[in-house]
Amino acid sequence: MNFDLSDDQRDAAAGAREFFTGSVPLSAARAALEGEGPPAPGRKALADIGFLGITVPESAGGAGGSVLDLAVVAEQAGAVLAGPSLVTAARAAVLLEGAPDLAAQLADGSAAIAVLDGPVTGSAPSLDAADATLFLGLDGGALVVGEGEVTPGRPMDATRGLASVRMTSRRVLAEDAGELWARARQVGAVVMAAEDLGAADRAVLVGVDYAQQRQAFGRVIGSYQAVKHMLVDAWVGVDQLRSLVWWAAWAADSSPAELPLAAAAAKAYAAEVAERATETVVQVHGGIGFTWEHDAHLYWRRAKVDRLLLGDAAEHLDAVARLAVAGALG
């Protein structure tokens, strides 16, 4: 058994960490929230460094990498609340398997593509739709692509580029695309779990750092079990989530039969872990953690939004149970 990243994947993670920490200050998430700018680093920067095309085939101008390759990068993106989301790239790459020209435009950033959830005549809030110009949707079982009218609303987490869309033109890319659509959504769920892993991990570190500095009643607060145990529980969740994310990403690449269950497990657990970690970092900071000025709520917002996107925990827990009872777990 070798349930660990390869050296190449570790290097990729380190490189991604350097890129994201260098190009995405947390002030960008705050500026987006206050309507003063788009999410950072933005579509072009992600395309230029090759992250939008990690899972796009080399023949279509991508890197031909695995979902696991993408997941380790997505974790680093999540740590700084980067946008647009690599979930959109991952999901679109699956949907565009039969449309290499569009896949190439996805990879090089020349097309701003978003994937719509819900009816194409008035979609549910969809990731990265706010500044997209081309939309992929499921319309009566067919995969369609086209333009649309965008209604952004006032997002809880502005780094997600959420908007509702009414498609104004539609071209069928594939008939009978239900299975392809489902697989793309599962891959998207895995990558979202990876982004949540990064965000939750960073939140715990921020909380630990503060608990090592802040004093109360003559002692550093991290020495009190009430604080220490809260942080440990959050950390254990993050450690375990990392295992599920790796498993689900591996399943996407190497064991398609396991993907539906693994993706649902990772997504459900990510929702729980990210919520607990970000609630914890707010609580550890006390009153300061509840202020607009502190960064804690930027992570908290991400967790509160992600738990509802691509299916909430209730949907995914139910899916895990149904799939397991149907024999997916042996």
Added chain:
Amino acid sequence: MDFDDTPEEASFRAHVRSVLEEHASELLHVAPGEPVDARSREAELRDTQRVLAEAGLVGVTWPREYGGQGGTLVQQAIVGQELGRARVPTLINHIGIGMCGPTVIAHGSDDQRSRYLARLLRADDVWCQLFSEPGSGSDLAALRTSAVRDGEDWVVNGQKVWTTLAHVADFGILLTRTDPSRPKHAGLTMFVVDMHAPGVTVRPLRQMSGGADFNEVFFDDVRIPDSERLGEPGEGWRVALTTLMNERVAIGGAGSDIGPSPESLTAHARDRLPALSPEQQVLARQAVGRALVASLATRYTGYRRFTTLSQGGVPGPEASAGKLGGTAAARLVTDAGVRLLGDEAVLGATADGDDTWQRAQAYVPGIAIAGGTDQVLRNILGERVLGLPPEPRTDKSAPFSSGGRR
């Protein structure tokens, strides 16, 4: 990344499987999750371990010179997985193999090693670990059981508690206080004690699950020859740390489930879901899904630790997270298992007379205590992994006899 054995691991696993098949008729087998009472099945359990020992599957990581196989922690884990797969219950001498034996190897005399170790592996002698006391569970170094030198012997008085297997044990490793004038960690000494010696009284404690896996043990003027000392007088804490480190290896696990497996919950759900109302089914599926996710998260985290072992690493303090996660998962799995029974569960036994899930549920609170409470494990993780400041330990340097005050 893969979940396959390396060629060496695969060939070792095949070897283990063939040994288990070859000796199948001589081994005790039990249903998944079935509790095994050590006293009523003592003879079968001892026989099973002897057969496995003779086939080279006991003490895999022990040095060859002491009857072990000189193998790796990965091989040990593979044996554990295959025994589970073959539904052979936990070895009766698991505490002896995992904790007592390694302590004797590290700190015992040549004479002690030659007298004890081979017999321990064959379950000719069953061992227990006499550490916890009524007044010192997690705060182990606060123990009070005394050993006073008298000629060539030591005379022991006091009480131990939560001693797993004491009711069938032949020997134990016993931590005592020999110098109360020194700080609590410095005045301790470890011995091998004959559990059949005059003055040793064992009283099983019935636990909330109804079973009795552990005991109170009373020592009334029990004489232990000085030749049965493990390590130097006053060095007992250092010796005990060897035991506790081995306990972490034994409990931290490498991908094995604590309590009923996700697969057994799934099979149970398959049987029981159709009998529930539609509303109950929704809730039960939520509970099953949540439990499976927690179990799988723990299992795959165990696979990461297994990989570390496989690459020659040793379990660090982060291994404590395995028990914490496993306990949490066991709680959810057994809760879901009972929920699937609907209100039949409250009668203790279902129409077919099976109360496996209720008993498993009542066992979980004990799992959350044994081998380090959830709170102690959180302290370990918080301090050694997250680098948070330690709990205050005001009695650390005060003489024990001062009651912890300077």
